[in-house]
Amino acid sequence: MLYLDLLPNSIRRIQEMDVRVCVIGVGTIGLPLATFLAKVGFQVTGLDIDQKRIDEINSAKVVYEYTDILEDVVLKSKKLHVTIEPKEALDNAEIIFVCVPTPLNIKKEMDNSNLLDVANRISPYLTKGMILIFESSVAIGSTREISKTIESLCNLKFGIDLGLAYCPERYNPTPMKKYTKDVDHTISAKGESFTVDRISRVVGGIDEKSTKITKTIYSQFVKTDVLELSSIETAEATKLLENIFRDVNIALVNELAKIYPKFGLNIYEIINAATSKPFAFMPHYPGAGVGGECIPVDTWYLISQAEKLGMDTKILNSARQINDSMPTHMITLLENELHKHGKELSSAKISILGLCYKKNVPDIRLSPTLSIIEQLKEKKVNFLVCDPVYEKVDSNVQLTPLSNIFNGSDAILFVTDHDIFTTLDFSKIKDEMKTPLIIDGRNFFNAEKLISLGFYYRAIGKP
Known part of the structure; x- marks a missing residue:
């Protein structure tokens, strides 16, 4: 009942990693997020529709820049597991991240079909006290719009029964180097490396409680600022x-x-x-x-x-x-x-x-x-x-x-x-x-x- 508990209790439980996390969509954005959440100690279950991708992650055979961490959290600490079943992924979860693609449609507008699919798949398993955090890049107003769809499917209300926040992803597929002047542009710019845990984040919630809970979650693995927005x-x-x-x-x-x-x-x-x-x-x-x-x-x-x-x-x-x-x-x-x-x-x-x-x-x-x-x-x-x-x-x-x-x-x-x-x-x-x-x-x-x-x-x- 993370969202419905008193805020100090919710913050304490997050800091103690005493909450289960679900990451929906373990692709380019979701997998690094799930990996770093598991790295700091959260028990994380990923949910995806691609069985091949699921099998690769569960055997730690995905080749990307955080492969070493993935091997640790999947094979050693067993803090991360991915499934195709929504019921299994959401069982006892209190924090739910949504990281699915939102491409353009033929009219060059946002295609929200993946978000609608998420709404339909998870709504039967949502319970009071959960908080949903969206990371997918979206058009303005999309998070609130999809939340209304979820409300109509599960008979729960965001801001009353469920928390809701948006924290846009800032993932760079290869850890980016801070720019320094480099006369020879045939060589990559050198400087500080921006890995997932070293990129500041911004958070906006449906209410102050959602915002502060979400900020606390990210602050467990983000080593720099997490900025609260209005x-x-x-x-x-x-x-x-x-x-x-x-x-x-x-x-x-x-x-x-x-x-x-x-x-x-x-x-x-x-x-x-x-x-x-x-x-x-x-x-x-x-x-x-x-x-x-x-x-x-x-x-x-x-x-x-x-x-x-x-x-x-x-x-x-x-x-x-x-x-x-x-x-x-x-x-x-x-x-x-x-x-x-x-x-x-x-x-x-x-x-x-x-x-x-x-x-x-x-x-x-x-x-x-x-x-x-x-x-x-x-x-x-x-x-x-x-x-x-x-x-x-x-x-x-x-x-x-x-x-x-x-x-x-x-x-x-x-x-x-x-x-x-x-x-x-x-x-x-x-x-x-x-x-x-x-x-x-x-x-x-x-x-x-x-x-x-x-x-x-x-x-x-x-x-």
């Missing part, structure tokens, strides 16, 4: 702002990356120079596009909601249009450079490096490469795709091993800056290629070195 909607809007901020600023530098080379200027030198200003500037970098289920998705969430209210979303729409145009820009650069060297795109063989949307992360959701592939197919271009990070994951895209990707190629289209690509032997690669051309969508390679080896080189944002 409402659930404020927390939802905070998450949108975080990702829209990135989307808009990436769009700005992507547009400048098209403009500055026309003046014979290198945008990376300019960004480095601007970074020397000790205040009021945060560096963002151009690239082949913006992918994943966060940055582009959250911008569309707000565009959709704002336009229904009659609001004009010029900046947000422009950001989406610019960032979505970058795969086409990559192909334009490719076509122009091939033409300079007596080749036509229609008769060329292209080697695409990188299918994942982000470096070192085996995830292709909304990857810029998918757009590039579709456009090349429409143009009937002969191409191969290589991604060593993703090649062991099921995919509808036929992947070519790194050892075979360059044979007879007329150009390398470089999209994803995986670390493994730093080991490429370009002396050997040049001998394998028909036309030694590289279009670098991430400013990843050393241009001078490649040119000295006899390559033709062009990067986004450089003349």
Whole structure:
């Protein structure tokens, strides 16, 4: 009866790990959360609909950045177990986290079908005193909306019988490095590592009690601040702002990356120079596009909601249009450079490096490469795709091993800056290629070195 108990008692029980936890959805977001909750001592049961995923977790065979911790909490302390059965997962649980995907639908609005499925699956097993905490990225008002659906299914009321809060996920698939000035952008920025337990969180509840209980839960494993907000909607809007901020600023530098080379200027030198200003500037970098289920998705969430209210979303729409145009820009650069060297795109063989949307992360959701592939197919271009990070994951895209990707190629289209690509032997690669051309969508390679080896080189944002 955690939510219905006196607040000091609830806080004490959480601090003593005297509550059972259920995490619904143990994918990209839910598994790290469940892992760290179990690590600090909570008894955690995960609930998922993918039996293969469940079996992998229960045998600690999921390969991700917290594998060592997962092995400890699954195989040694046995603090974490995952099931497909809602009744088993919710049995004696008092804290329930919801971490299911909320992608875009064909209208570029939030698809809440996974949240509705959760509501239907768990409602028969909800009991008084539980608290539900949503982490899934959502449009403003979605948490309260889904809570009403749950109320209609279980005859319990949030704020009376059940607690309710929203704490947006801030997970980064590879622990992110705090930015420090790095003149050579072929090397990852160095600095403090932001693991799940070192990322501050924000919490908004349906009432003060829900907010404080939720803050206490996160404070057990988050080593930095957990900020209380005035409402659930404020927390939802905070998450949108975080990702829209990135989307808009990436769009700005992507547009400048098209403009500055026309003046014979290198945008990376300019960004480095601007970074020397000790205040009021945060560096963002151009690239082949913006992918994943966060940055582009959250911008569309707000565009959709704002336009229904009659609001004009010029900046947000422009950001989406610019960032979505970058795969086409990559192909334009490719076509122009091939033409300079007596080749036509229609008769060329292209080697695409990188299918994942982000470096070192085996995830292709909304990857810029998918757009590039579709456009090349429409143009009937002969191409191969290589991604060593993703090649062991099921995919509808036929992947070519790194050892075979360059044979007879007329150009390398470089999209994803995986670390493994730093080991490429370009002396050997040049001998394998028909036309030694590289279009670098991430400013990843050393241009001078490649040119000295006899390559033709062009990067986004450089003349």
